[in-house]
Amino acid sequence: MPNFAVVDMEGKQVGSIDLSESVFGIEPNTAVMHQMVVNYLANQRHGTQSALTRAEVSGGGRKPWRQKGTGRARQGSTRSPQWTHGGIVFAPKPRSYRFTVNKKVRRLAMKSAFSAKAVDKGIIIVDSIAMTEYKTKKIAAMLEAIGAEKKALIVLPENNSMIVKSASNIPGVKTAQVNTLNVYDILNAGTLVIAKDAVSKIEEVYA
Numbered sequence: 001m002p003n004f005a006v007v008d009m010e011g012k013q014v015g016s017i018d019l020s021e022s023v024f025g026i027e028p029n030t031a032v033m034h035q036m037v038v039n040y041l042a043n044q045r046h047g048t049q050s051a052l053t054r055a056e057v058s059g060g061g062r063k064p065w066r067q068k069g070t071g072r073a074r075q076g077s078t079r080s081p082q083w084t085h086g087g088i089v090f091a092p093k094p095r096s097y098r099f100t101v102n103k104k105v106r107r108l109a110m111k112s113a114f115s116a117k118a119v120d121k122g123i124i125i126v127d128s129i130a131m132t133e134y135k136t137k138k139i140a141a142m143l144e145a146i147g148a149e150k151k152a153l154i155v156l157p158e159n160n161s162m163i164v165k166s167a168s169n170i171p172g173v174k175t176a177q178v179n180t181l182n183v184y185d186i187l188n189a190g191t192l193v194i195a196k197d198a199v200s201k202i203e204e205v206y207a
Helices: 030-044 103-119 136-146 161-167 183-188 196-206
Strands: 003-007 013-018 123-126 152-156 174-177 191-195
Touching (some): 030 103, 103 123, 103 183, 103 196, 123 136, 136 161, 152 161, 152 183, 152 196, 191 196
Parallel strands (some): 003 123, 123 191, 152 174, 152 191
Antiparallel strands (some): 003 013
Protein backbone atom coordinates (compact mmCIF):
# COMPACT_ATOMS: atom_id res chain seq x y z
CA MET A 1 0.00 0.00 0.00
CA PRO A 2 1.63 3.31 -1.09
CA ASN A 3 2.41 5.61 1.82
CA PHE A 4 2.86 9.34 1.27
CA ALA A 5 3.70 12.22 3.58
CA VAL A 6 1.06 14.87 4.16
CA VAL A 7 2.37 18.44 4.15
CA ASP A 8 0.84 21.82 4.89
CA MET A 9 0.94 24.87 2.60
CA GLU A 10 4.35 25.80 4.02
CA GLY A 11 5.82 22.46 3.02
CA LYS A 12 6.10 21.07 6.57
CA GLN A 13 5.15 17.45 7.11
CA VAL A 14 2.09 17.14 9.34
CA GLY A 15 1.40 13.42 8.94
CA SER A 16 1.22 10.57 6.46
CA ILE A 17 -1.46 8.74 4.52
CA ASP A 18 -1.87 5.26 3.06
CA LEU A 19 -3.25 5.41 -0.46
CA SER A 20 -5.53 2.72 -1.83
CA GLU A 21 -3.64 -0.16 -3.44
CA SER A 22 -6.41 -0.62 -6.02
CA VAL A 23 -6.14 2.99 -7.24
CA PHE A 24 -2.55 4.10 -6.63
CA GLY A 25 -0.75 0.75 -6.53
CA ILE A 26 -1.69 -1.23 -9.64
CA GLU A 27 0.61 -2.12 -12.53
CA PRO A 28 0.18 0.80 -14.98
CA ASN A 29 -1.29 -0.23 -18.32
CA THR A 30 0.42 1.97 -20.92
CA ALA A 31 -1.83 0.81 -23.78
CA VAL A 32 -5.07 2.03 -22.19
CA MET A 33 -3.43 5.25 -21.02
CA HIS A 34 -2.32 5.91 -24.60
CA GLN A 35 -5.83 5.17 -25.83
CA MET A 36 -7.32 7.68 -23.40
CA VAL A 37 -4.78 10.38 -24.33
CA VAL A 38 -5.63 9.90 -28.02
CA ASN A 39 -9.33 10.05 -27.11
CA TYR A 40 -8.88 13.27 -25.11
CA LEU A 41 -6.91 15.02 -27.87
CA ALA A 42 -9.36 13.87 -30.55
CA ASN A 43 -12.30 15.19 -28.54
CA GLN A 44 -10.58 18.59 -28.24
CA ARG A 45 -10.41 19.01 -32.02
CA HIS A 46 -12.95 21.46 -33.43
CA GLY A 47 -13.08 19.84 -36.87
CA THR A 48 -14.18 23.13 -38.48
CA GLN A 49 -11.72 23.23 -41.43
CA SER A 50 -13.46 23.58 -44.76
CA ALA A 51 -12.48 24.05 -48.41
CA LEU A 52 -14.44 24.25 -51.66
CA THR A 53 -14.73 21.40 -54.13
CA ARG A 54 -14.95 22.10 -57.88
CA ALA A 55 -18.74 21.97 -57.59
CA GLU A 56 -18.74 24.77 -55.01
CA VAL A 57 -16.27 27.23 -56.58
CA SER A 58 -18.06 30.04 -58.42
CA GLY A 59 -17.52 30.43 -62.15
CA GLY A 60 -16.12 27.96 -64.61
CA GLY A 61 -19.39 27.28 -66.37
CA ARG A 62 -18.06 28.02 -69.86
CA LYS A 63 -15.74 25.61 -71.66
CA PRO A 64 -12.40 27.53 -71.88
CA TRP A 65 -11.69 26.51 -75.51
CA ARG A 66 -13.07 24.14 -78.08
CA GLN A 67 -12.51 20.41 -77.68
CA LYS A 68 -10.32 19.83 -80.75
CA GLY A 69 -7.97 21.66 -83.04
CA THR A 70 -6.13 23.98 -80.62
CA GLY A 71 -3.21 21.68 -79.84
CA ARG A 72 -3.88 22.09 -76.14
CA ALA A 73 -5.22 19.56 -73.66
CA ARG A 74 -8.99 19.32 -73.56
CA GLN A 75 -10.58 21.27 -70.74
CA GLY A 76 -14.17 21.49 -69.62
CA SER A 77 -13.94 24.09 -66.83
CA THR A 78 -11.52 26.63 -65.39
CA ARG A 79 -12.55 25.45 -61.92
CA SER A 80 -11.05 21.96 -62.27
CA PRO A 81 -8.48 21.18 -59.54
CA GLN A 82 -5.47 21.66 -61.84
CA TRP A 83 -6.41 25.29 -62.52
CA THR A 84 -5.49 28.27 -60.36
CA HIS A 85 -8.61 29.21 -58.38
CA GLY A 86 -9.96 25.75 -59.10
CA GLY A 87 -11.66 23.50 -56.56
CA ILE A 88 -9.84 21.26 -54.07
CA VAL A 89 -9.69 17.50 -54.62
CA PHE A 90 -11.21 15.70 -51.59
CA ALA A 91 -11.71 19.03 -49.84
CA PRO A 92 -11.87 18.86 -46.03
CA LYS A 93 -15.31 19.48 -44.59
CA PRO A 94 -16.51 20.14 -41.02
CA ARG A 95 -16.63 16.88 -39.07
CA SER A 96 -16.43 15.55 -35.55
CA TYR A 97 -13.36 13.61 -34.44
CA ARG A 98 -15.00 12.43 -31.24
CA PHE A 99 -15.08 8.78 -30.28
CA THR A 100 -16.05 7.01 -27.10
CA VAL A 101 -14.05 4.62 -24.95
CA ASN A 102 -15.48 1.76 -22.90
CA LYS A 103 -16.17 2.70 -19.26
CA LYS A 104 -13.98 -0.13 -17.90
CA VAL A 105 -11.09 1.05 -20.07
CA ARG A 106 -11.53 4.62 -18.84
CA ARG A 107 -11.44 3.51 -15.21
CA LEU A 108 -8.38 1.32 -15.78
CA ALA A 109 -6.61 4.19 -17.55
CA MET A 110 -7.30 6.58 -14.65
CA LYS A 111 -6.03 4.09 -12.07
CA SER A 112 -2.98 3.39 -14.24
CA ALA A 113 -2.24 7.13 -14.47
CA PHE A 114 -2.52 7.57 -10.67
CA SER A 115 -0.32 4.51 -10.10
CA ALA A 116 2.29 5.72 -12.59
CA LYS A 117 2.51 9.03 -10.73
CA ALA A 118 2.76 7.21 -7.39
CA VAL A 119 5.62 5.05 -8.68
CA ASP A 120 7.47 8.14 -9.96
CA LYS A 121 6.90 9.95 -6.65
CA GLY A 122 5.01 12.60 -8.57
CA ILE A 123 2.25 12.99 -5.98
CA ILE A 124 2.22 15.51 -3.12
CA ILE A 125 -0.62 15.39 -0.58
CA VAL A 126 -1.46 18.74 1.00
CA ASP A 127 -3.37 18.69 4.29
CA SER A 128 -5.57 21.64 3.34
CA ILE A 129 -5.47 24.22 0.54
CA ALA A 130 -7.31 27.20 1.97
CA MET A 131 -7.62 30.73 0.57
CA THR A 132 -9.29 33.75 2.13
CA GLU A 133 -8.60 36.09 -0.81
CA TYR A 134 -7.68 35.99 -4.49
CA LYS A 135 -3.90 35.88 -4.26
CA THR A 136 -1.69 34.32 -6.93
CA LYS A 137 1.38 34.95 -4.79
CA LYS A 138 0.05 32.64 -2.06
CA ILE A 139 -0.45 29.69 -4.44
CA ALA A 140 2.97 30.32 -6.00
CA ALA A 141 4.56 30.35 -2.54
CA MET A 142 2.82 27.07 -1.64
CA LEU A 143 4.01 25.35 -4.82
CA GLU A 144 7.56 26.55 -4.20
CA ALA A 145 7.47 25.39 -0.58
CA ILE A 146 6.33 21.87 -1.48
CA GLY A 147 8.62 21.62 -4.51
CA ALA A 148 6.04 21.63 -7.27
CA GLU A 149 6.83 24.80 -9.22
CA LYS A 150 6.85 23.25 -12.71
CA LYS A 151 3.74 21.87 -14.45
CA ALA A 152 1.68 21.17 -11.36
CA LEU A 153 -1.90 19.92 -11.38
CA ILE A 154 -3.78 20.95 -8.24
CA VAL A 155 -6.60 18.51 -7.50
CA LEU A 156 -9.44 19.86 -5.35
CA PRO A 157 -12.37 17.97 -3.80
CA GLU A 158 -14.79 20.56 -5.17
CA ASN A 159 -14.75 23.83 -7.08
CA ASN A 160 -13.09 26.72 -5.23
CA SER A 161 -13.02 29.89 -7.32
CA MET A 162 -10.41 31.57 -5.12
CA ILE A 163 -7.90 28.76 -5.63
CA VAL A 164 -8.76 28.28 -9.31
CA LYS A 165 -8.44 31.97 -10.19
CA SER A 166 -5.36 32.48 -8.02
CA ALA A 167 -3.59 29.59 -9.76
CA SER A 168 -4.71 30.48 -13.27
CA ASN A 169 -2.04 33.18 -13.70
CA ILE A 170 0.86 30.82 -12.96
CA PRO A 171 2.40 29.35 -16.15
CA GLY A 172 2.20 25.56 -16.27
CA VAL A 173 -0.18 25.26 -13.31
CA LYS A 174 -3.69 23.83 -13.74
CA THR A 175 -6.49 23.06 -11.32
CA ALA A 176 -9.08 20.29 -11.49
CA GLN A 177 -11.83 18.83 -9.38
CA VAL A 178 -12.10 15.09 -8.76
CA ASN A 179 -15.04 14.86 -11.18
CA THR A 180 -13.16 16.69 -13.99
CA LEU A 181 -9.86 14.78 -13.85
CA ASN A 182 -8.62 13.13 -17.01
CA VAL A 183 -5.68 10.90 -17.95
CA TYR A 184 -4.06 13.50 -20.23
CA ASP A 185 -3.81 16.18 -17.52
CA ILE A 186 -2.51 13.66 -14.95
CA LEU A 187 0.25 12.38 -17.22
CA ASN A 188 1.06 15.83 -18.59
CA ALA A 189 1.60 17.29 -15.12
CA GLY A 190 5.02 17.14 -13.55
CA THR A 191 3.50 16.89 -10.07
CA LEU A 192 0.03 16.04 -8.79
CA VAL A 193 -0.78 18.28 -5.84
CA ILE A 194 -3.79 16.65 -4.21
CA ALA A 195 -5.77 18.12 -1.33
CA LYS A 196 -6.18 15.50 1.40
CA ASP A 197 -9.99 15.73 1.18
CA ALA A 198 -9.77 14.94 -2.54
CA VAL A 199 -7.87 11.68 -1.92
CA SER A 200 -10.85 10.00 -0.27
CA LYS A 201 -13.13 11.13 -3.12
CA ILE A 202 -10.72 9.73 -5.72
CA GLU A 203 -10.58 6.43 -3.91
CA GLU A 204 -14.36 6.39 -3.52
CA VAL A 205 -14.85 6.88 -7.27
CA TYR A 206 -12.15 4.57 -8.64
CA ALA A 207 -11.54 1.92 -5.96
